[in-house]
Amino acid sequence: MNLTYFLFFICIVVCTLIITYWAAKRSGTTSHFYVAAGSLSGLQNGMAIAGDYISAASFLGIIGTIALSGYDGFLYSIGFLVSYLIVLFLIAEPVHHLGKYSLGDVICSRFPNKNIRIVMGFGAFIISILYMIPQLVAAGLLIRLLLDIDYSVSVLIIGGLMTMYVVFGGMIATSWVQIIKTVVLMSGTFLLSLSVFSRFDWDVHRLITKVTEESVLGTSFFYPGHLFTSPWEVVSLQLALILGTAGLPHILIRLYTVSNRHEVRRSLMTSMGIIGFFYIMTLVLGLGTVALVGSTVLYASDPTGNLAAPLLANEIGGDFLLAFISAIAFTTIMAVVSGLVISATTAIAHDIYHHVFKKGNASEKEQLRVAQLAALGVGFISTMFALGLENMNVTFLVSLTFIVSASSNFPVLFLTIYWKRFNQSGVITGMICGLIASLTLLILGPQIMDPTHGWIRREAILPLNNPGIIAIPIGFLAAIIGTLFGQKQSEEQYAKFYLKAETNVTTRREH
Amino acid sequence: MNKFDQIAESEEFKELKRSKNRFIWPIAILFFIYYLAFPLMAGYAKPLMSHFLFGNITFGYLYGLTFYFVAWALAGIYVVKAKSFDKKVEEITEKYFEKGAS
Incomplete structure (x- = not known):
C-alpha cells in the first residue's frame, strides 16, 4: 500500500475516532443516543441527511452508469432529489411532531398497540439490514481494489469502525461522521467537476463534442x-425511488435530531440543496469520464462502471487525487452504514425491547445499555453476512430496500397521517403484504432468476428488475382492504391526532 | 372538554386544515404527474426526447434538469407558505390558551 493512501485513511479514521470520543462523553441518555437530544441545527442536520442518503452506490455507481449508458443514467439520477419534495410536503412535519425516536412511535401515536410496534420494528430492522449488507460488501470490494487489502480485513475494519461509532458515540457521533462526509464528498466532487470543465476551457459544448467522439455510443449517447x-421498468424504478425515500427509517429518524418544525424545514432545504447539487455534478463527472477516460477503458477496467470516479480522478490529478477520491468513497460508506446501524438499533432496542418486551417500563439506564448491546449485535451480524457474501452479486439489494420501503412503510405512514378511516388492521395488513409482495416479486424477477448467473438458474417469471410498480399498489391496496374489514375508529380521535400531527399543540402546551 | 379538544373542533382549525390541504395536494399531485411523465416520455416519445434543441443539448436533458430547479423552487414556496400557516396556528392557540396554560 502506498503512503499517500495510508495517510488519507489514517487521517479519516483518527478524525472520526476523536469525534466518537468527544460524543461518548456527552451521550449519557437514551435521547442523546437515539436522536442526539434534538440538539442539531437545521443546517447541520441537513448536511447529515445528505450524508446519510448519498451512498457509495450513488457516488460510484451513478457516475459510472451515466458514463456507460448516457441518458438513462441521468434519468436514473433524477429521482433521488425529487423524492425529498414528497418528504417535505407530506411526511416531515407530522413525523417530527408525532414520534420520539422511531417510525413505530409515529404509527403508535395514533394506534397504540403492541402488534403494530412489532410489525413496524421488524420492518425498519429488515430495511436497514438489507441496505447495510450490500454497502458493506461494496465497501470491502472497493477497499480491496483501491488499497490492495484483503476483502475480509477491509470488511472487518469497516464493520468494526461503524459499530464503534454507534455503540460509544450514538447519534451524535453518527451525525458528525455524516456531516464530515458531506463536506468531504461535496468538496471532492466539486473539485473534480471544476477540473473537468477547466480541461475544456470552461466550454460545455467542447466537452459534449468530445463525449460524442469518445463514447462507443456516439451521438446516441x-x-x-x-x-x-x-x-x-423506468417508471417502476422511479416510483420506488420517489416513494421509497419517504419511508426509509434511517432518513426519517433524522427528523428527530432537531428541536422544532422550523429546523425540520431548514434541514430539508439544506439537504435538498446539497443532494441536488451533488447529482448535477454526477452528470458532469459522468460526461467527464467519457471525455477524458473513454468508455472503452472504463468498461475494460470494470464492466459495471463503478470505477468511473476513481479513473477520472487518476486521469486529472494522478495518484494524489485518486487517493483523495478513494478516501471520500470510504467516508461515504462509513457515514451511510453508521446511520443504518442506528436505525436498526432503534428498531430493536426502542420498538421491540422497550415497548414490546418491557411494555414501555424499562429504566433509562437499562434502555441505554440495551441500545448499545443491540448496536453491537447489529454491527456483528451485518459484518458476518458481508463476510459470507463476498462473491455474490448483492447490488440489487440496494434497489430492493427502496421497493420494500415504498410498498410497506410508505403506504402505512401516509395513510396513518392522512386517512381518517384508517385503522390498526390496515397497518398490519399493509405492512405485511407490502413486505411479502416486494420480496416475492423480486425473487420471481430477473435479479434472482437468471439462466446464467442468477441465484436460481431459470428463466425469470416476472420480467421486471424493479417490481415497484406492482408491489407499491399491493401495499396500498392491502392497507385499504385491511382497513375496510377492521374496526372503525372515531372521527374525533382522528381530529385530535391530526391537530398534533400538524401543529404539535399538545406537546408544546400541555405537557 | 379540554382546550386541546376545543382547538381540534374549532372552526378556525378546520379552516386552517382546509387551506393547508388546498395548498399541498394540488402541488403534490401535479408534481407527481409531471415527474412520472418523464420516464414515460423517455420510453414512448424517444424522437422528442432525443431532439437537439440548441447546439448539442437535447430536449430530454433539459427536461431532466428542470426537475432540479422545480424541486428547489417548490421547496422554497413550501417553506414560505408554511410560515404563514405557523402564524395562524399561533393565533389559534393564543386565543384558546390566553388565560395562560403555558
Missing part, C-alpha cells in the same frame, strides 16, 4: 434507451 429496455 444522448438518447434514451441504453439501460432500460422497457419504459415500465
Whole structure:
C-alpha cells in the first residue's frame, strides 16, 4: 500500500475516532443516543441527511452508469432529489411532531398497540439490514481494489469502525461522521467537476463534442434507451425511488435530531440543496469520464462502471487525487452504514425491547445499555453476512430496500397521517403484504432468476428488475382492504391526532 | 372538554386544515404527474426526447434538469407558505390558551 493512501485513511479514521470520543462523553441518555437530544441545527442536520442518503452506490455507481449508458443514467439520477419534495410536503412535519425516536412511535401515536410496534420494528430492522449488507460488501470490494487489502480485513475494519461509532458515540457521533462526509464528498466532487470543465476551457459544448467522439455510443449517447429496455421498468424504478425515500427509517429518524418544525424545514432545504447539487455534478463527472477516460477503458477496467470516479480522478490529478477520491468513497460508506446501524438499533432496542418486551417500563439506564448491546449485535451480524457474501452479486439489494420501503412503510405512514378511516388492521395488513409482495416479486424477477448467473438458474417469471410498480399498489391496496374489514375508529380521535400531527399543540402546551 | 379538544373542533382549525390541504395536494399531485411523465416520455416519445434543441443539448436533458430547479423552487414556496400557516396556528392557540396554560 502506498503512503499517500495510508495517510488519507489514517487521517479519516483518527478524525472520526476523536469525534466518537468527544460524543461518548456527552451521550449519557437514551435521547442523546437515539436522536442526539434534538440538539442539531437545521443546517447541520441537513448536511447529515445528505450524508446519510448519498451512498457509495450513488457516488460510484451513478457516475459510472451515466458514463456507460448516457441518458438513462441521468434519468436514473433524477429521482433521488425529487423524492425529498414528497418528504417535505407530506411526511416531515407530522413525523417530527408525532414520534420520539422511531417510525413505530409515529404509527403508535395514533394506534397504540403492541402488534403494530412489532410489525413496524421488524420492518425498519429488515430495511436497514438489507441496505447495510450490500454497502458493506461494496465497501470491502472497493477497499480491496483501491488499497490492495484483503476483502475480509477491509470488511472487518469497516464493520468494526461503524459499530464503534454507534455503540460509544450514538447519534451524535453518527451525525458528525455524516456531516464530515458531506463536506468531504461535496468538496471532492466539486473539485473534480471544476477540473473537468477547466480541461475544456470552461466550454460545455467542447466537452459534449468530445463525449460524442469518445463514447462507443456516439451521438446516441444522448438518447434514451441504453439501460432500460422497457419504459415500465423506468417508471417502476422511479416510483420506488420517489416513494421509497419517504419511508426509509434511517432518513426519517433524522427528523428527530432537531428541536422544532422550523429546523425540520431548514434541514430539508439544506439537504435538498446539497443532494441536488451533488447529482448535477454526477452528470458532469459522468460526461467527464467519457471525455477524458473513454468508455472503452472504463468498461475494460470494470464492466459495471463503478470505477468511473476513481479513473477520472487518476486521469486529472494522478495518484494524489485518486487517493483523495478513494478516501471520500470510504467516508461515504462509513457515514451511510453508521446511520443504518442506528436505525436498526432503534428498531430493536426502542420498538421491540422497550415497548414490546418491557411494555414501555424499562429504566433509562437499562434502555441505554440495551441500545448499545443491540448496536453491537447489529454491527456483528451485518459484518458476518458481508463476510459470507463476498462473491455474490448483492447490488440489487440496494434497489430492493427502496421497493420494500415504498410498498410497506410508505403506504402505512401516509395513510396513518392522512386517512381518517384508517385503522390498526390496515397497518398490519399493509405492512405485511407490502413486505411479502416486494420480496416475492423480486425473487420471481430477473435479479434472482437468471439462466446464467442468477441465484436460481431459470428463466425469470416476472420480467421486471424493479417490481415497484406492482408491489407499491399491493401495499396500498392491502392497507385499504385491511382497513375496510377492521374496526372503525372515531372521527374525533382522528381530529385530535391530526391537530398534533400538524401543529404539535399538545406537546408544546400541555405537557 | 379540554382546550386541546376545543382547538381540534374549532372552526378556525378546520379552516386552517382546509387551506393547508388546498395548498399541498394540488402541488403534490401535479408534481407527481409531471415527474412520472418523464420516464414515460423517455420510453414512448424517444424522437422528442432525443431532439437537439440548441447546439448539442437535447430536449430530454433539459427536461431532466428542470426537475432540479422545480424541486428547489417548490421547496422554497413550501417553506414560505408554511410560515404563514405557523402564524395562524399561533393565533389559534393564543386565543384558546390566553388565560395562560403555558
